[in-house]
Amino acid sequence: MQKYIPLILFTVLTNAAAQIMLKNGMRTVGHFDFAAESLLATVPRVVLNPWVFFGLCTFVVSMASHLAVLSRVDLSFAYPFLSLAYVVVAVYAYFVFQEDLNAYRIAGIGLICFGTVLIAQS
DSSP states (O other): OGGGHHHHHHHHHHHHHHHHHHHHHHHHHOOOOSOHHHHHHHHHHHHTOHHHHHHHHHHHHHHHHHHHHHTTSOHHHHGGGGGHHHHHHHHHHHHHSOOOOOHHHHHHHHHHHHHHHHHHHO
């Protein structure tokens, strides 16, 4: 299973990249609510936003690589690695989007990394 870690990490990174692109796209689209008239006006702006479009395309790539991983390794081995996407996104969001990264989040990131290392050793 160890030999599939690069493919698993590719899945993690494309998943994180998709999240970052979607966030960037929605920053340009702005807020919306789920009222019918607001939603109808917002959907075209969301769908036509290049960041959102490429974020969704990147999700497709991520899911395809995840399916390739699942065809080769146990789900209980591969799935926990996806939590590393949170680590990548949180660090990126802190430095680029100036989002908060407080002590609780840092502790959680440490636990995620520690847990992933344990799983990788199994």
